[in-house]
Amino acid sequence: MTVIDISGRIGSGKSKVCKYLSNRYGTNRLRFSDILKDILSRLYLPPERENFQKLGKSLRDAFGDDIVAKAMKQDIIWVKDEIVVVDGVRYISEAEMIKSFENSFIIYVKAATMVRYERTLHRGEKGEEKNSYKKFLISENAETEKNIDEVEAIADFVVVNDGSFEELYSRLDEISKKILKNQASIE
Template sequence: MKLIGITGMPGSGKSAIINLAKENNIPVVSMGDIVRHETLKQGLILNPENVGKTAIFLRKLHGKEAIVVPCLKYIFEKYKNEKFVVIEGIRSIYEVNYLKKHVFLEIIAIHSSPKTRFERLSARNREDDSNSLDTFIERDNRELDFSIGSVISLADYVVVNEEEYDKFLENLNSLLKKIIMNVDE
């Protein structure tokens, strides 16, 4: 099995590659779903502050690999016969190192400027999205504290999402096909 890890700051465009993977019948597992699930389990509403606090709490309680361990276990249980699985939301170098100990992993980083990301998040209006600049900056800093910057800088592939959306999708689709073809050879 090969994992295709997706990373990027909030609002960078990670969902685009998730949709492409699904269109290509590649299973997708979101690390953020684990955190959102735990947030709700604690009786908290989904908002940037509560989700962020839950992520920090889980890492303090279970260590820096707290989110990736249950994700990989789930992947092995549910998708053991799959050739590829996309894992979205890798945020720390510790998660990368853990995954690389257990599976073949290639990482795609999606990059967009803070201005572009803030505009997208404000428009997207998901429960745990930032709609104020202060909250957005706070969330970015929390992500950077998790070492997402290291994950992005060490990614196998980086796709910039500042251009027309159709061109961005075309680039992502070409990259996904390239990754799949390299394994099939």
């Protein structure tokens, strides 16, 4: 099994990268946020960034920093796909869980702050279309975002996503070749 995680800051293009790679490999994608979304749904709370952040912090405080990572690891194992694309490592404990799989890769997606802010205004996630730049910067400093630079430091690949989709997809195709080559050498 090959596990590919896509990480990055808010609005960097993680979801686009995940969709592209999922389509390329014909596999499902798993999202860390889906674990939290399931709980929020059960509590009849809206799936908004602030609620995700509060819930994630509460779970980590109550059950340990790796609680969401443990749940995701079980989801990855349960899927049984040859290639699994995971969206959204935000903490070192989550990155370490990804790295616990023999053939695993972390792709960190980055883009300029203003580019990311503009993307959040237009992507259709609940509440983001009304965000001011100031509010966006505040969300950048939320606890859930503070460790992302540490994840970048251990990423296998860093993709700058400030250009066109064609440029992004071209870079992802280069990375995919390296991943597939590595997968073939393990099998």
